[in-house]
Structures are given as C-alpha cells and as structure tokens.
Amino acid sequence: MKKKLVIVALVFLVVIAVIFSIFYKRRIDTPQEYVDYLRFIQCYSTDVNYFVTNDKGQFQEKAKIFYDAKKGYRLELGNERVHIYKDDEILVKDINNDKTYKLKRDFDEFYKWAFLRDFIELIYTNEEVKIYSKNKEGKNCLFIELYIPGGNKNIDKGILQVNTETKAPEKISILDFKGNLKAEIIYSNFKFEKEMDADLFKF
Secondary structure (H helix, E strand, C coil): CHHHHHHHHHHHHHHHHHHHHHHHHHHCCCHHHHHHHHHCCCEEEEEEEEEEEECCEEEEEEEEEEEECCCEEEEEECCCEEEEEECCEEEEEECCCCEEEEEEHHHCCCHHHHCHHHHHHHHHCCCCEEEEEEEECCEEEEEEEEECCCCCCCCCEEEEEEECCCCEEEEEEEECCCCCEEEEEEEEEEEECCCCCHHHHCC
8 A cells, every 4th residue: 555655645746847848848848038037137257259340351359357246247348358357337448558447338339238137138129039939050050130329330139049948048140231241259168157256347
C-alpha cells in the first residue's frame, strides 16, 4: 500500500513539473514577452565590437559594457577612454592624457545604442516598430526594428537581433535614411550578472 502511494505521489509530482515547465516556457515565448524580459534586465556585462562603414572604408572599435539598473552604465573604449553614464551626464576619463571631464548625455549619438535599455525604450516612443521572429543561421532569433530619433541621416533605423534560446542580444544593425548598412554593434560574452561593484560607476 505504501509503495503504491509513493508511486502515485511521484507520478503526481512529475505531472506537476511538466505542467510548470510548459507554463514557464509560454511565459517567455511571445515576442512581446521577450521585449519585456530585455527591458527589465537589472545587471549585465558584455564585450562589444562597433563596426562603422563610411566612404573611407570600415572601422572597428572594441568596447566593454557594464550595466546596473540602479548604478548606471560603464563603457570602456579599449585602453583609451572610459565613459560612465548617469542621469543626463557622461563622465569621461581620458586614460592617455589622465584627464576627467563631463559631457551632456545627448553628446553621444552612437555608442549609447549598444545599451539594451536605451534601445528597447525606443519601442514606446516609436510609431513604426516591427517585432518578429525567424530562423537565422540555424538559430531562432527575435528581431526588433525601429527608427532612431535625432535627425542624423546616417543613424536612421536600428535592428536588434536576440537569440531566443539564450535571451542574449547578438547584434544591432544601424541603417541610414536610404536603408544602407552604416554600422553594426556585435555582442559577445554577454553575461547576466547578479550584482555590480559600485566602484565600477565612479572614478
């Protein structure tokens, strides 16, 4: 009798576990749910490669991003500069010249679009947004396509590509007003962090 009760209990637990896993999967299965997930990520770090294309060719710049929803953003541009974004200001440290100065946040028209929160927030101010899923290179990906405000003819539209399995961003393509590819922001080593050291966000 006891053995039967144990077996019934185990079967019941397995059924509950299966139902829970199906329900949990559905909670992050639609494009809008992925958007909400990305929007409310609290902490992450990632390597970033900026590729810019212009009349003279293609240029690359490597960077490292640290993000904490409560503490701010830190952007390390190689061994040359560090940008710390807080509120409406950018605190810049010029490593080569050992100088520190402040800029208005609006001064940055390009680097900031690698910050997920800044890009995702554009969804709620854009009249024309396309959010869709498709298989690319054997992976299921979510794409968010929207217009970037600012009136810059070389930065008119952005397309964010997210791996729906890892939930990590892979790339942002930036197009000019004619639809030509002008820049790509490639993410690598994206890590969802539990907490960031406060010292990262000050000099």
